[in-house]
Amino acid sequence: MKLILITTALLQSLLFASFSGNIVDKNTSAPIINAIISDSIISVKSDENGSFTIDTNETNIHIKAYGYRPYKINFENNTTNLKLESITVKALYLTFWAANTTSKRIKKILNMIDDTEVNALVIDIKNEYGSTVFKTSFEQANSYGAHKNRTNRDIENFMQLLKSKNIYTIARIVTFKDELQASNNPDYAIKKIDGTIWRNHDNMAWVDPYDVRSHEYAISMAEEAAKVGFDEINFDYIRFPAKAGLKFCETNNQENRVKTIGEFLDLAQSRLRKYGVFISVDTYGNICWSNDDNNIGQTVLSLAKHADYISPMLYPSGFASGSFYFEYPSEHPYAVIYRSIKNIKDRIDSKRVRPWLQYFKDYAHTKRHYRKFEVREQIRATEDINTSGWMMWSPSSRYHLNYFVKEDE
Incomplete structure (x- = not known):
């Protein structure tokens, strides 16, 4: 013995x-x-x-x-x-269509990064439809044709270019909203009560977050991004649809939803550990003001237990009239950002919060154009509340260089 x-x-x-x-x-x-x-x-x-x-x-x-x-x-x-090396991430969103070395958009953005405080990019790796920006080694996705509309034919050269400029790289993975995956796997697509596949307002199907096959698929895609050198994986649509009357493979209540999102993130942390990437999660802006999961499986406390960073979409136009006691919240970009993050500081350190900010016209209230003042006010709020930075959402990835140059520079 x-x-x-x-x-x-x-x-x-x-x-x-x-x-x-x-x-x-x-x-x-x-x-x-x-x-x-x-x-x-x-x-x-x-x-x-x-x-x-x-x-x-x-x-x-x-x-x-x-x-x-x-x-x-x-x-x-x-x-x-x-x-x-410490970093306050100041990121611009780069569309699926612009994420390659030859696009006019990337050239303008790289010049902007050279001349402003911007130091990071959020890049679509898998979009809402399920298409991948480059051809991955993930054969299941390739078998569905996910790579056929790819816009980047040389991801290694593209990543090398970004790294040469010391750009912090964030891979956006659209998680459970996935037309390609759902339509090719109707057995675990979200369904209507009559058993047919449900599609949302833009005619996109979703996979059932309760089914572990949907977890494996999204995390396998995240691994592809990690392999080519991204610093962070950003899971978007990592939630249940904000829609009643749908059919899932498990009883759809708050306890089960929150547990399921947590299990997804735990699996992601485990599978991505060997790559050393951070994991961030996109959320609705009203998560900062809710005590429940808003019927989508996300709360500040539950996400803080499993993700590295949370990224609430704090678009001032996304808040209803009367929020913050303002008739038009979009007229008060600083207050919306600052107060929302301050309200969750007892649940998560603000250094682990990196909000999405608005870089588009107000669609909900006065139709106000968001120009330099509105953009800088949002950024100023993130600085005053001491977040890990910010991510700017422009659906077209069109940005003005002078918006990102501070007045005292």
């Missing part, structure tokens, strides 16, 4: 090594607390001194800390001093 125990201990010592390190801020040298250190299987956190130890048989280790760029290290010795 003693011989067996000694042999087992010896084997474990050969298979696993203990790696230690200290993690500090690159600029201030202050220790970074609660940084997440991971191999492909386990994660540990740094202590109050920024110190950590991880037992692993792998040499590639990833580090994530909120408010910092992701960090990858190949351990060569037992003690390592690591300096992480």
